[in-house]
Amino acid sequence: MLTKEQIAQRIARELRDGFYVNLGIGIPTLVANYIPAGMNVIMQSENGLLGMGPFPIEGTEDPDLINAGKQTVTTVPGSAFFDSAMSFGMIRSGKVDLTVLGAMEVSETGDIASWKIPGKMVKGMGGAMDLVASAKNIIVAMMHTNPKGESKLLPHCKLPLTGVKCIKRIVTDLALLDVTHEGFVLRELAPGVTVEEVKSKTAGKLKVEGEIPQMVF
């Protein structure tokens, strides 16, 4: 089973030199901690910053410099600021190479639900609908099951959708899976996790073909 840090660590292996990357709130944010040494990856924050750096040193925080999670951040050399329309312009026109976001549910056809629990949680979709509708390369980082132990990988999403047929890859605490026209396809297992466990915790159609490699940390 992977910790949240290990989910982020596994996703970080998908990064390539020169990638422009947008990281969502939660586990996705942790991906920034595992950028391979020597690799130049530029972080985009949809509130209007390219070249986001780490949190500021205590005492130097600047209220005018935050990320999309409203956290105080810094810039790296070569950074740029822009308005919110341009920010989503670069997302919509496919300039951002990788988007990592969290989800409440993903369906076997790649639909995602992540923004609303009717009658309960009304926080709004923020930029998530724009991101999933346009990003060419989206990885979902989430737990395989919800706190009640129910599968989050479903035949159809039960919660209101954020986007349809847009998710291609998921990394959970149990496995790395791709979403194809045949449903979820198991690609890698977390250490100590069996194919049977993934099968029992995946409600949607799951394809398992051949020997499934185990992730190494």
Added chain:
Amino acid sequence: MNKVFNNAKEALHDIRDGNVLMLGGFGLCGIPENCIAALVEKAVRDITCISNNAGVDDFGIGLLLVKKQVRKMIASYVGENAEFERQLLSGEMEVELVPQGTLASRCMASGYGFPAIFTPAGVGTEVAEGKEIRNFNGKEYLLEMAFDSDFALVKAWKGDTMGNLIYKETARNFNPLMAMAGKITIAEVEELVPAGSLNPNEIHTPGIYVHRIFKGTNYEKRIEQRTVRKAGA
């Protein structure tokens, strides 16, 4: 031509009950603090607010919400405001949740003179209900209308007496878009300088979009999530 006003109260003198207002800012970053305080003092009611967020319970647009001055809120993310969530779930306030990029583009369209835009955001979701869908090159897009607002209230870092504006860092966000979109745009700035003092190459919002400008005071610039690391870490 005189665009310069002494303070928020004078600049906002003709805002009325029922007006549609755009308010710049992302979270509490780059919000028009002085204008919001003046709206609270003025006690205008039944206003429609177009803003990415709704502030927090005791700051930003939250100050208008607790006084029940907002009839309708158009926003993309309102997660940090318990009073907002209460008024929404109880039906006291009308809410239109809009994807963030769509919100930005509906402001932009207004400022550029486009009646509407097509965006893929929200296709296949409840956001698409009742909206025209068009297929371009095999992909579906929603028709989203440009915003129509009475006033845009924006915050800039520096401004001159001609209304030219420069924003600071991520406090830019929705401000330049809303500045372009307001029927009447009111800008509050940290530094107000004579025309000619700002480098024309560095202007973000040309003064033609700004009808009124004043120097704001007592900026609190509250931080929502103070995240830091230790020196040397």
